[in-house]
Amino acid sequence: MTHQALYNFGAGPAMLPAEVVRATAQAVTNYQGMGISLMEMGHRTPQFKAVMVEAQDLMRELLHIPATHSVLFLGGGARLQFSMVPMNLLKHKAAYLDSGHWAHQAMDEARLWGETICVASTESDNYTHIPHHYHIPTDVDYLHITTNNTIYGTELRTDIDSPVPLVADMSSDILTRPIDISRYDLIYGGAQKNLSMAGVTFVIVRNEAVISSIRPLPAMLSYATHIQHEGMYNTPPMLPIYTALQTLRWVKAQGECVRWNVVLKSVQNCSMLPLTRVIFFMVLPKVLTVRL
């Protein structure tokens, strides 16, 4: 039985392209014929450094990330970003859009670090839709949004117009649409949804936004530290980053003109699955990773 026999449409870790799974297994067994597993290699070897740099560069290329922003692959999970974001960015006041469970959790964590306001919430509607017709104050450091609310199947498919920088949790829809990165001070996400296995978190961060902080920060929780060390301040989650690189190569190989239609293509090609298109749309957050 190949590993493709079972399809997982759960809201947690998701399916990966077959090529990505194969490449990861090969790297575990014997990395590039070197006679050593990638798991056993030093993270400061030229071989792993090349993995890190290519993964960062491909994120930059595929998402058109400008030189103003850095790409990081960190440990600790997206949930640690709920705290790192306000620790690094909340100077005066922060605004949050409460569009679901995870958005709410992010907002709750921010409260520990300073004044945090909720610009709008659909909690009383059980988050069945994303809030609209809300006012974004201009005196906040950032507006935090969760672009895809996996539990409810709601999604912000465009970059919202905001007078303040955006910060976005894109755990489950990164690489499914073009993003105007210039509107964002920070984009983060757990890689296990669309990019890799559990254990690595991607962060796209505007360098100038984190160059200084109003509070002393633990080195590990300072984006500036990680930027300064080009993502190698500590031993990074090496194999999960290697798997992310394989997915990024796979996405690139799909070709420029179809890349942003991966979701649509998945739906169009799902006739072999015992699932209706309705069900497929319910699991839209995950379909980037469905094999086409």
Place this chain on the structure above:
Amino acid sequence: MTHQALYNFGAGPAMLPAEVVRATAQAVTNYQGMGISLMEMGHRTPQFKAVMVEAQDLMRELLHIPATHSVLFLGGGARLQFSMVPMNLLKHKAAYLDSGHWAHQAMDEARLWGETICVASTESDNYTHIPHHYHIPTDVDYLHITTNNTIYGTELRTDIDSPVPLVADMSSDILTRPIDISRYDLIYGGAQKNLSMAGVTFVIVRNEAVISSIRPLPAMLSYATHIQHEGMYNTPPMLPIYTALQTLRWVKAQGECVRWNVVLKSVQNCSMLPLTRVIFFMVLPKVLTVRL
């Protein structure tokens, strides 16, 4: 060429037993014949829950960890523990033994959270030996030690006698000797040295020591949160934990009477390697993971 062809004695990620590498590759390709990669499985599945529980239980069994302590496998790297330790445990004052680069880094991070004293340092001797003849004050919350200083080849091979609870970084010597866990409020380490690949950090923590904190803590940085959720508060680094489980099974399979002599056995069996015993002793921190 098999992956055993190359030996890595570096101070970073280290070698793993061949069985561990094989089992990890199999889990990546097709987990237990389920037709899915472990990378693609939900972390709340019974299958992964079983991995987590067995890994925690084997740590408990092999290290004789009493019920007073919990076992956690967290993301973020051992370096994040440099901050989590004082955030959770430093109430009044903390003491640090400065025996090397990493010990010093841990001490520097603690200073952010309260009064931190250095009981002794061998920095002026370039850390060529571990400090001795020092006084441990009784009015500190804990004494932090780094039991193995990989850069210098120095090691604390016994549990030191202390009037206050110990906290230890055992990144590179966990599972090489019996530990009197009752003397420790907390033991932590990056798994990539002796237990797994980079991306997971083990924590053994006394529950009562972290039940309350003097400061509000981000949920992800609170040991109490992770204990309460049995290590599943967020999506854990699943594959690195699976690999840790395989190493723990391998260590257990070595048998009770030889387990703590793994280091010695490695030296006794190294005649096939183009290395003198002197060199072998220089890499003692890593030899648990050398194939016998």
